[in-house]
Amino acid sequence: MEVAGIILTSSMFHYSGNDEKPAYRWTGETWIPEMIHRYAEVYSNLVKHDPDYPTPQSLLDVYRIGNISDVGEMEEETEGSNFLMDLMLDQDERPLYIQTWGGTNTTARALKSIQERFEGTSEWAHIKSKIESKVVLYIILDQDGTYGDYISKNWNLTTLNDSLNFGYFGYGWKNLPKEIRSSLDDHWQQIHILNKGSLIEKYALIGDGYYLAGEIEPEQFGQEKWLEAHPDYKKYDFISEGDSLSYFYLIQTSLRGFEHPTYGSWGGRFTEVAPNTFSTEKTVDYNPLTQRFEQEYSFIVGLMISKQISPLEFNGV
Template sequence: MKKLFILFTTVLMSFGALAKGNLPRTIVTTDGEIDDVDTFIRMLLYTNEFHVEGLIYSSSMWHYKGDGKGTKFESEMPSTKKIYGVRTDLRWAGVTWIQDLLDQYAKVYPNLLLHSKNYPTPDYLKSLVKVGNIEFEGEMEKITAGSELIKQKLMDESDAEEIYLQAWGGTNTIARALKSIEDENKNKPNWAAIKSRISKKAIIYTIMDQDATYKKYIGVNWPEIRVFYNANQFWCMAYPWKRQVPKSFQKYFEGTFMGPLINEHGPLLKKYYSYGDGQKQEGDEEHNHGNLEKITKDGIYKKFDFISEGDSPAFLNLMDTGLDNYKNPSYGGWGGRFVKAKDNPFRFEDGETAADLNPETGKMDKAFPQTRWLEAMQLDFLARAEWCIKPYEAANHAPWITVKEGTQLWANAGEKITLHVSAQDKDKNNVVQFKAWPYAEAGDGKATTLLEGNMVKVQIPSTAKKGDKYHVIVEGTDNGTPQLTRYRRVVISVM
C-alpha cells in the first residue's frame, strides 16, 4: 500500500512537468505583501497558461524577516529608509502562506480541471515552494534553497527554453542565483559561453526596484539578461488604482463587482484580501485595510473594494491572448508595454516613452498601456472564478480569433488591404462580435481601420516610409456571461 501511495503521489506531482508543452516557463519570487497574496490567488487561476517551475519566498525593501539575532538594519532605498529607519525585521508574513493558499487551490482543483486539463496539481505546485533570501532587504550573500532552484533551472542544459523570472519583491534571490553561477564557473575556460547561454535563457520581469541588487549586481555583471521593468504601469492595479484607472473601468474594481467574485466562488477566492473584509495578515502591522470601521471613516473605499494586485502584470504578460506581446515587449498586452532603454538594448522600460493616449483624458498616459485592457482582464478574472465552482457547460470560455491573411503582412505606402477575421468559441451558443482598431503607439503611426462584417479594411498612410510598421488589433468579444475578449494583432510593414 505504501509503494502504491508513493507511486500515485509521484504521478500527481509529475503532471505539472508533463503538462509543460509549449507553454512559457516561469519562476515567481515574492515578498508576501497582501497584494502579492491577491496576485498569487489570481495567478493560480491562470496556471494552465504557463508552466510554473518555482515559487520562492524572497525579501524586499518593504518586507524582510531579520536574522533572529537582533541585528539592526537600515534600508539603502531612500523611501523606505525615511519611512522605517533602523529595524531588526519588517512586516514579514512568514513562509507558509503560499502553502496555505495551495491547500485552498486543492479544494477547487478538481473543478478547474473540468475547464482545462493543463492545471498543475496542488502537490506539484507545493513541491516548487522554496525559501530564498529573506533575512534583509537586498541580502544576497547566503546561498538558499530558493537561489539554488533558480541556479539549477538556469544551468540545466537539457532544457534550453527561456525561464521568465518574476520579481514581485526584490531581485536579491535571483541575484544570488546568478552570483552562484558566476562563482562556480568564472574560472572555467568556457565561462564566456556559459554566461552567454544563461543571459539568453533568463528574462526578468520586475515591479520597480524593490532592493538595489539589480542596480548593484545584475545590471553590472549580467547586462545582456533581458529585463522588463515596470515602474509606472502597474500602479493601475496597485493601491492608488482610483487615481489611475479610467472612470469608466472603475466599476470593475468596486465592491459591487469584487464582492460577489470573492465571496461566491469557493474557498480559494475567500482568502483574497479586499477592503473591509475583516481579514488581517499575520506579521504585517500595516495591514489594516480589512477594518470596515476605518475605511468607512476614511470614506474613500467601500466594503469589498479592490485593494491591490501590483504584481499581477508580471504573470499577465505571459498570457497568450493573441496580442503576441511576450516575445515583443514593445507591442503591449495585458502585462503592459515597454520600450528599449537608450543605454541597454536588453532592458525594456515603461515611462514617458512608453505612454499611450488615454481617450478619456485626451492626454498621453504612462499607465494607459496597462489600463486599456482592464475591463477585459477583470471580466476574465470573474470567468476564472466561476471555473472554480461551475461545470464546463455553465461557465464561459474565451474565444479564439483568427486572421486569414496572417499576422505579419507587407504593404506599400497608401495601400489598402483587407483582413478576413473569424472566431472559434468552445461555448456552442456564443456569438462573437468584432472590433478593429489601430494601436498607433505600438508601431510607427496610425493606420485607418474600417470593420465591415467579418472584414477589416486597412488604409496605410500615404506618408508611410519604408520599414514603418503599423499595428492593427482585431478584438473579438463573445456574448457569454461574463463577456470574454481575445485578440489578434496584425503588424503591417511598409515595403
C-alpha cells in the same frame, strides 16, 4: 506556461529579520503552501475547464524559501537561490521568466553562485552566454539594490523593469474612468468574489475583517479602523493587483508583447532604454477613454520608494 518554481523572497517592504535587524512587515513562510492547499480543494473543478492547470503537488514540489532576512541580502546561498540556479543551468532551452514581485536578491544570489563556480574556467563563456539568452527578468518596482548593484553590472539579461504599469492596473483604480472601475467596486466584488469557495475565501478586500498577522497597523486594510480613516473606500472594495502584470505579460492572447516588449501586451508596453533592457519610465500611451496621453503614476513610484508607503495611500491624489 509551466510553473518552474515558486520562491519566497524579501523586499524593501517585507523581510524576516536577522540577528542584527528585526523583522519588518513579515507574514511568515507558510502562507504560500497554505494557499496551494486551498487550490487543491478546488482543483477538480478547475481541470473541468482546462486540463493543463498544474497539480497541487507539482506546485508544492517547486516551492522554496529564498533570501528573506533583509533588504537586498544576497550573501547567503539559500534553498531558493540554489533551486533557481539549477533552473538557469538545466538543459531546458525554453525561456525562463523570473517574475520578481519583491526584490531581486534571490536571483542575484543564484547568478552570483554561478559566477563564483564557473568564472575563470573553460566553461564560463558558454554558461554565461546560455543564461543571458535564456533568462528574462520582469521586475515589478525595483525593490532592493541588487539589480543595480550586481545583476546589471555583471549580466546582460533581458530585463523588463516595470516602474509604472502596475499603477495603472491596480493602485490608482479610484482615478480610472467609470467604464473600468465598475468591476472593482464593492458591488461587483460582493456578487462575484465573496463566498465563492475555499480558494477565493482568502482573497483580500477592503474592510473584509481579515487581520494579517505580521503586517503593520497602517496596512491592515481589512480592519474597520482603516476603512474609517479612508472614507473614499467602501467595505469590500478592491485593494490592488499590481504584481499581476508580470503574469499577464506571458498570456499570448491577441497582443504580441511576448515577441518584443515594445509591442505591448497585457503586461504593459516598454521602451528599450539600453541593450536588452526595457522600462516603462519613458513610455506614454494614448488612453481612448480619457482621450489623452498618460503617464500619471511616475510620481507615486518615487514616493513609494523613498517613503516605503503603500500605493493605496495615494489613491486620492
